[in-house]
Amino acid sequence: MNAAILGIETSCDDTAVGIVADGVVLANRVASQIPLHARFGGVVPEVAARNHLLSILPAIEAALADAHLTPRDLGGIAVTHQPGLIGALLVGVQTARTLALCWNVPLVGVDHIQAHVWAAKLRWPGDAAVPLQVPFLALAVSGGHTSLYRVMGPGQMTLLGRTLDDAAGEAFDKFARLLGVPYPGGPNVDALAQSGDPTRFVLPRGMRGRSDLAMSFSGLKTAARLHMEALQAQGPLDETTVRDLCASFQQAVVAQLVHVTQRAAIQEGLQDVVLAGGVAANQGLRAGLAQMCAAQGLRFWPVPLAWCGDNGAMVAGLGAALLAAGQADDPHELDAVPTGLVKKRAG
Numbered sequence: 001m002n003a004a005i006l007g008i009e010t011s012c013d014d015t016a017v018g019i020v021a022d023g024v025v026l027a028n029r030v031a032s033q034i035p036l037h038a039r040f041g042g043v044v045p046e047v048a049a050r051n052h053l054l055s056i057l058p059a060i061e062a063a064l065a066d067a068h069l070t071p072r073d074l075g076g077i078a079v080t081h082q083p084g085l086i087g088a089l090l091v092g093v094q095t096a097r098t099l100a101l102c103w104n105v106p107l108v109g110v111d112h113i114q115a116h117v118w119a120a121k122l123r124w125p126g127d128a129a130v131p132l133q134v135p136f137l138a139l140a141v142s143g144g145h146t147s148l149y150r151v152m153g154p155g156q157m158t159l160l161g162r163t164l165d166d167a168a169g170e171a172f173d174k175f176a177r178l179l180g181v182p183y184p185g186g187p188n189v190d191a192l193a194q195s196g197d198p199t200r201f202v203l204p205r206g207m208r209g210r211s212d213l214a215m216s217f218s219g220l221k222t223a224a225r226l227h228m229e230a231l232q233a234q235g236p237l238d239e240t241t242v243r244d245l246c247a248s249f250q251q252a253v254v255a256q257l258v259h260v261t262q263r264a265a266i267q268e269g270l271q272d273v274v275l276a277g278g279v280a281a282n283q284g285l286r287a288g289l290a291q292m293c294a295a296q297g298l299r300f301w302p303v304p305l306a307w308c309g310d311n312g313a314m315v316a317g318l319g320a321a322l323l324a325a326g327q328a329d330d331p332h333e334l335d336a337v338p339t340g341l342v343k344k345r346a347g
């Protein structure tokens with residue numbers, strides 16, 4: 001077995017540390033800040049950064065204890081260095097740089113979205129290796145991204161198409177906020193949608209007329225808001241109406257994602273479809289893509305639920321593959337690169 005890699009993730013509001021050896025997750029600690037940000041209805045960057053600082057070292061200690069390892073057993077450290085909130089990223093990057101120097105182990109900076117996608121290769125101890133081979137198609141759906149990629153190897157992804165406006169997770173969160181569903185909106189809308197009627201409200205599917213792989217969710221959000229406002233003008237919404245609105249909205253999001261993903265798989269001639277990112281936890285999306293893949297004769301690889309949201313195991317998993325390919329970074333130089341300034345690693 002190769003030496004274990006420690007993965008650190010602090011790009012947004014989760015302080016997360018994972019330990020992975022040969023794709024096997026030995027530890028996965030996530031200190032969620034959801035209760036801290038809930039009262040603001042969204043992530044406050046400065047609050048996130050300060051709390052990463054409080055949580056990061058205890059999370060690393062806890063992960064090492066979970067894996068029954070000491071720093072001496074580690075073969076390297078991987079850290080999310082892009083994209084994300086700059087203050088939040090800096091905590092993880094500076095911690096990783098310092099520990100790599102103190103412990104004298106190699107360091108590698110990883111891209112957050114690439115790590116989400118590579119999480120499809122992770123497994124629990126005792127499970128067989130995941131037989132997913134490159135090239136494959138990946139749909140990465142999160143709070144900040146909604147993109148389709150052709151994946152050729154660890155960290156080697158070509159963008160095929162992406163949302164022109166809101167990310168799918170952002171659309172879920174904004175819709176939830178309008179409806180008065182508590183933060184974080186996505187999982188709560190998903191839960192309410194389970195018992196709602198997705199046919200009660202007709203909402204636009206978006207981008208049906210286009211031949212490229214672009215996506216859009218802002219028109220859907222506006223249409224949902226107009227429905228909601230018309231209903232609210234008649235009085236407070238009853239429980240059934242809230243559930244039906246959630247189910248109708250979710251179905252419209254899923255329909256668009258499934259439609260564009262199917263087109264991408266056919267256009268690119270790819271047989272394997274990975275679903276990754278925080279929104280990959282959505283039950284409707286997992287079911288919709290599974291059904292489409294079965295109908296089209298494609299293999300479907302949803303990232304296991306434990307590693308859909310932000311986590312350190314995905315960072316360790318991709319970092320291990322990059323280090324094995326000789327892509328270490330200088331611990332004196334690795335930079336945090338905020339959203340909007342993301343650089344591409346050569347190769």
Ligand code: AMP
Binds near residue numbers: 142187279282310
């Ligand atoms: P990430 O950006 O990868 O941390 O993912 C967080 C985003 O995923 C947020 O926008 C959440 O609302 C969304 N999300 C998490 N779980 C679900 C779910 N079950 N259904 C829809 N969205 C979700």
Ligand code: MG
Binds near residue numbers: 112116142278309310
């Ligand atoms: Mg994420």
